[in-house]
Amino acid sequence: MVNKKIYTAIAVFSALFLGLACWGFGLLSSENFVAGSTLDCSEEVPRTSFIELSAEGLKGKLDVILSPFTPDPDWMENVYWDENEVPKFISGTFTGRRVDSAESALMALEDIKDIMRIRDVNEEFELEREDRREHMHHYRFQQVYNGIPVYGKQLIVSADPNGKVSSLSGGYVPGLSINTIATLSKEQVSKIVNDAFARDSVSGDIRIDHQGLRIFRYDSEFRLAYYIYAGDDTFMIDAHSGTILDRSSLVMG
Numbered sequence: 001m002v003n004k005k006i007y008t009a010i011a012v013f014s015a016l017f018l019g020l021a022c023w024g025f026g027l028l029s030s031e032n033f034v035a036g037s038t039l040d041c042s043e044e045v046p047r048t049s050f051i052e053l054s055a056e057g058l059k060g061k062l063d064v065i066l067s068p069f070t071p072d073p074d075w076m077e078n079v080y081w082d083e084n085e086v087p088k089f090i091s092g093t094f095t096g097r098r099v100d101s102a103e104s105a106l107m108a109l110e111d112i113k114d115i116m117r118i119r120d121v122n123e124e125f126e127l128e129r130e131d132r133r134e135h136m137h138h139y140r141f142q143q144v145y146n147g148i149p150v151y152g153k154q155l156i157v158s159a160d161p162n163g164k165v166s167s168l169s170g171g172y173v174p175g176l177s178i179n180t181i182a183t184l185s186k187e188q189v190s191k192i193v194n195d196a197f198a199r200d201s202v203s204g205d206i207r208i209d210h211q212g213l214r215i216f217r218y219d220s221e222f223r224l225a226y227y228i229y230a231g232d233d234t235f236m237i238d239a240h241s242g243t244i245l246d247r248s249s250l251v252m253g
Contacts (some may be wrong), residue, residue, distance in 0.1 A: 070096050079115075082171065086117060090168040098163035102127045105139035105157040108165055117174035128154060136160060143172055146180040150215040151227070151236075173222065176215065180224055182239035186210055189226045189237050196244060197231065206231045218245045 071093050072078070078091040095111040097104060110121045118124060125141040126149075132138075136158055143153040155170040190208050197206050209229040216225040216236045224239040229250070236246040 099159040
């Protein structure tokens with residue numbers, strides 16, 4: 001009987017200790033803790049009080065806790081919105097996180113994913129370029145959908161050499177939902193390009209350089225398109241219908 005009481009006391013103490021640890025890391029909030037319920041730190045709760053209990057998650061939380069920076073109290077007043085009510089520019093420190101790498105810059109996007117209406121930061125962004133200058137570091141992320149770049153849509157997180165975020169700029173399209181399996185082959189699309197030059201009475205072999213698929217905006221809709229360099233022109237060709245969505249000259253003049 002004594003041993004049973006000791007074991008019970010140990011179990012209660014362990015549960016309380018784990019509860020306090022979870023609470024201290026922001027995993028639980030008072031509205032999510034119910035007396036007598038099973039304590040499970042891995043159970044998802046509203047995002048404002050939950051971070052995944054993992055090495056990466058804990059590091060992300062500690063990055064904020066240990067950072068010497070605090071977000072500007074009025075940073076929401078320095079947000080400039082696009083036509084879809086998504087921020088296209090934020091001036092000032094919008095996160096308390098120290099940003100000194102591409103990984104921490106991506107986590108800074110995670111900090112504002114709700115206002116940006118980003119579904120999954122890791123799935124929707126790929127690092128395109130990291131530009132480190134004397135007075136400012138820039139981290140450019142390309143938006144992707146099902147692994148396909150969204151044409152002209154990048155987000156740039158800028159921070160000073162100490163890691164203090166100074167701005168966010170660029171563009172992002174939330175809620176994309178399109179078929180990303182091309183109906184036409186590269187050979188079929190190449191013929192469409194050659195036919196376009198033939199109509200222009202251009203003779204001779206035209207070098208066609210396929211740049212891959214893109215998500216391209218056309219008439220307020222987003223379509224799957226082949227992005228092609230051909231001769232002195234670029235083409236965006238609908239990957240399902242073969243329609244030439246855009247043709248631009250590479251020659252300045």
